[in-house]
Amino acid sequence: MSRNRKLPDPARRSERSKQAILTATTDLIGEVGYAKLAIEAIAARAGVGKQTIYRWWPDKGSVVLDAYLMLVGADQGIDVPDSGNLETDLRLVLGSTVDSLADPVFERRYRALVTAIQDDPELAAALLDRLLKPWLEATKKRLRSAQHAGQIRNVDLDVAAEALYGPIYYRWLLRIGPISRQYVDALIAMNLRALT
Amino acid sequence: MSRNRKLPDPARRSERSKQAILTATTDLIGEVGYAKLAIEAIAARAGVGKQTIYRWWPDKGSVVLDAYLMLVGADQGIDVPDSGNLETDLRLVLGSTVDSLADPVFERRYRALVTAIQDDPELAAALLDRLLKPWLEATKKRLRSAQHAGQIRNVDLDVAAEALYGPIYYRWLLRIGPISRQYVDALIAMNLRALT
DNA sequence: TATACGAGACGGACCGTCTCGTCTTACCTG
DNA sequence: CAGGTAAGACGAGACGGTCCGTCTCGTATA
Numbered sequence: 001m002s003r004n005r006k007l008p009d010p011a012r013r014s015e016r017s018k019q020a021i022l023t024a025t026t027d028l029i030g031e032v033g034y035a036k037l038a039i040e041a042i043a044a045r046a047g048v049g050k051q052t053i054y055r056w057w058p059d060k061g062s063v064v065l066d067a068y069l070m071l072v073g074a075d076q077g078i079d080v081p082d083s084g085n086l087e088t089d090l091r092l093v094l095g096s097t098v099d100s101l102a103d104p105v106f107e108r109r110y111r112a113l114v115t116a117i118q119d120d121p122e123l124a125a126a127l128l129d130r131l132l133k134p135w136l137e138a139t140k141k142r143l144r145s146a147q148h149a150g151q152i153r154n155v156d157l158d159v160a161a162e163a164l165y166g167p168i169y170y171r172w173l174l175r176i177g178p179i180s181r182q183y184v185d186a187l188i189a190m191n192l193r194a195l196t
Numbered sequence: 197m198s199r200n201r202k203l204p205d206p207a208r209r210s211e212r213s214k215q216a217i218l219t220a221t222t223d224l225i226g227e228v229g230y231a232k233l234a235i236e237a238i239a240a241r242a243g244v245g246k247q248t249i250y251r252w253w254p255d256k257g258s259v260v261l262d263a264y265l266m267l268v269g270a271d272q273g274i275d276v277p278d279s280g281n282l283e284t285d286l287r288l289v290l291g292s293t294v295d296s297l298a299d300p301v302f303e304r305r306y307r308a309l310v311t312a313i314q315d316d317p318e319l320a321a322a323l324l325d326r327l328l329k330p331w332l333e334a335t336k337k338r339l340r341s342a343q344h345a346g347q348i349r350n351v352d353l354d355v356a357a358e359a360l361y362g363p364i365y366y367r368w369l370l371r372i373g374p375i376s377r378q379y380v381d382a383l384i385a386m387n388l389r390a391l392t
Numbered sequence: 393t394a395t396a397c398g399a400g401a402c403g404g405a406c407c408g409t410c411t412c413g414t415c416t417t418a419c420c421t422g
Numbered sequence: 423c424a425g426g427t428a429a430g431a432c433g434a435g436a437c438g439g440t441c442c443g444t445c446t447c448g449t450a451t452a
Contacts, residue, residue: 208429406441
């Protein structure tokens with residue numbers, strides 16, 4: 001009862017076409033948004049046959065995920081600096097998160113991704129593994145270091161890391177309010193009060 | 197250059213058709229999901245002409261919002277109890293939030309709404325005003341009461357309220373992990389440590 | 393030599409607009 | 423406080439258009 005479809009040979013895949021498809025996808029999301037993004041339009045823009053897209057991706061959401069990962073240059077490793085001053089380091093990493101979310105170049109693409117995720121748990125898992133988890137893990141690593149230095153108490157690091165990112169994404173995803181450096185500072189201050 | 201469209205008369209609107217449309221929408225989201233939800237299918241299921249839908253709603257997202265608000269019985273006012281014990285009261289209100297998000301009946305409909313919001317800021321504002329803000333305001337009110345009782349310190353209540361809801365929605369929207377009563381308890385404990 | 397490729401034809405699903413004839417309702421008249 | 427009427431909201435569905443996902447074609451490539 002397993003999948004009966006003949007799989008294509010990745011070794012023979014055209015890198016040129018792949019790049020063209022992902023680039024066209026990123027451009028088109030910026031122009032027409034995710035809802036009106038059409039596979040046909042991607043193929044036309046990329047100068048590619050539709051079948052070439054359907055051969056390598058199961059659906060629109062998967063193309064969008066890969067396009068975004070290429071855009072942000074994922075899989076190159078996230079690292080939170082360790083200056084010894086936790087507040088400084090957190091301000092740096094959360095600040096760069098906020099900058100990305102507020103940057104129009106990334107905003108539409110990221111929102112497209114969140115849209116695609118909502119009715120595709122597999123895609124959500126892929127995004128989690130390849131983008132969100134690296135950030136969370138890097139942040140937890142920095143918090144663990146602070147724990148060992150006796151700067152913060154012995155709390156659940158998953159809860160602590162999500163308490164930092166959660167309110168930012170909450171504000172941004174549900175459009176509750178603007179996310180600014182100032183908001184980040186207030187958030188960090190509150191969390192450090194809980195952690196020390 | 198203003199809108200040149202003749203507006204229909206709300207006084208003559210058929211309440212029967214309205215209910216049928218919103219009910220059909222809720223049912224169909226549960227069956228096929230938001231992405232595959234078709235206006236034509238809603239009309240057919242509701243026993244209604246397509247024009248009747250297009251006459252009263254500008255797009256699919258708006259229908260979905262109204263359907264959800266009807267489902268949860270919004271606009272009936274949110275109130276956080278004030279037992280004197282802040283932890284108990286927060287556990288109650290955040291617990292009911294988690295229950296909703298985890299309930300399959302509400303989950304698909306709410307995720308549909310989040311999807312619709314991402315490329316429609318106006319719709320997002322409507323959701324914010326009619327659903328999210330009432331919860332946040334009720335929570336802030338309870339926190340303010342605790343402030344006056346000298347139980348928590350004098351912090352920005354917007355930041356405090358969002359620090360409570362943010363991580364829950366973050367986990368749920370980005371499918372980072374399961375949201376449970378246990379997680380809520382850990383979250384409340386951490387926030388209370390920051391607030392006292 | 394096998395197969396990934398660009399191109400595009402194909403039937404089908406829905407889109408959003410429109411035009412019917414019917415039914416409902418707000419309002420006017422007596 | 424009827425009862426009659428005209429405006430318009432209604433259900434139904436035809437319409438051209440877009441895009442879907444599958445399927446052939448030769449051609450190019452590894």
